[in-house]
Amino acid sequence: MRHPITHRLALLSEPLVEWTIRICGWSAIFFVFAIFFFVFREGAPVLFRDLDLKEFFTSLNWRPDSRIQAQYGVLALLAGTASVTALAMALSVPAGLGAAIFVSEFCGRPTRETLKIVIELLAAIPSVVWGFVGYMVLNPILIWATGAPIGINILNGGIILALMSVPIIMSVGEDALKAVPDTYREAAIALGANRWQVVYKVLLPAAKNGLLAAALLGIGRAVGETMAVLMATGHSVQIPQSLLDPVRTLTATIAAELGETVEGGAHYRVLFVIGSLLMLISLVVNLSADLIVKGIRGKQNA
């Protein structure tokens, strides 16, 4: 027989715990909106008044500190972010998912444990150290290997970002594959499928959502990364003609220039507009991925 007070506490604690969890859940939404609100609020005055949106999106001229006429064109910066991110994803998604499949399906326990520890160690390297690797190590190697006039360029930044995203894609991807019930594997093997057929025909379709989430987290890492790309891509305002051209990304521009801007000045506000633009980009990426996943599910149910 329980003491009545303990009993009452137990009755009380349930809604208390429930509310705590509920607040935790809602706070995520609150923080996202709060961050967007503050970033947008800093940028809004210039966005609705002085900023020529046509120039903003179509001009190649990023000259925020001009003595003649300040120009805020982000086309070259957008091209920089897009090209570096695209290359990084082209390298890291196959490598990361491949590593996930290997670790989850093809290797023995000792290999798996070693591989996982080493690859997760890769994730623990600070981005500024990655930047150094790109700047000091990869730069001369790329000049030597490709004959490019300069080794800090899209290729360098793409390789560095890919190395940074692979651990994330691998860990999340492996979890997704592990979540597929073993009965699926057993059934496939019982039907005479070989290991590769099990992976290709059964596991990949079954783990599709999780694997897509893995790739998306990787993209998020690549779009938002700042320090490493600042050092590895050359920080150069231009539309790239080839993989060996240096570029400048949106994030690196904010990082490099926010420190010297005057609070409330046009340059300061335009950098916040760029921040809002970055948030918008990730929102669109996430939403479209969500829709794709829903579309896949809808087809499967039909």
Next chain:
Amino acid sequence: MKPFVALVIAAGLFSGVIGCSGAGPNESASTGTSGVVIRITGSDTMVNLDQAWAENYKKARPDVSVQIAGGGSGVGIAGLIDGILDIAASSRDMAPDEIERATKRTGAEPKGFTVGLDALAVYVHQDNPLEAVSMEDLAEIYGDGGHIVRWSQAGVKNAACASDEIIRVSRQNNSGTYVYFREAVLGTRRELKLGSIDQSGSKDVVALVSRTPCAIGYSGMAYAIPGVKTLRMSKKKGEAGVAPTAESALDGSYPLARPLYLYTRGNPTGPVKEFIDWALGEDGQRVVRDIGYVPVPKRSE
């Protein structure tokens, strides 16, 4: 709370700060358990110099600690305007509107002290046969619409650079060196050509040039390292070039010589004034020479 306040007041009295200024924001040479702290932030060109000053000043005044941060002249000046710095180091003049804003914000007009001279050197890779460049050619290399984009157009056969393309290494726009270079080479009516590799530090520019046979870059004369070559400069095409040295910076024959400044909030007082006096004195100026910059010529007064 109370013991802390008492400590601050005591330390303030000890260092003679309290009498000179009213409220905290005007005199922020802050006090703590380890004595007086002077914060200097700004010019990346001067970070080495500031650091050496801080170390030497510690020997002269063990009770005062000088904290150094770089980031670029623009960052230092922004800090001075916001009132969060004791001293801003700058390799360019403060612009009139910056002085006005600082005066409005902090209630005192910033005061600048010339603490040394720098000859802004133009660097190329050691394998580049180029020995000298004129200001006119430099403007065509770096300026918007400039027609020199290949080394052959600059008059040399740069064998180490297979593509013959000139890689322009520049600085991010929070840099005083960048602002000075733009002004000195291009004047006020011409922009820099976009597409240069913009580095965040003086050291980075030289390090990158030392690893890149196709590159040209500019940085303080104190940053020369093995692997790069310092170009002789002439004002006009065809004139003999002048190497960046203490003499050529002082007599004005080197076209890219510029003063290095420390800016304070209003007339400096207390520990900040003592530091500036020391930096301008014999010991401080010896440090300037040891680091590789040019001491300020003594006034004949």
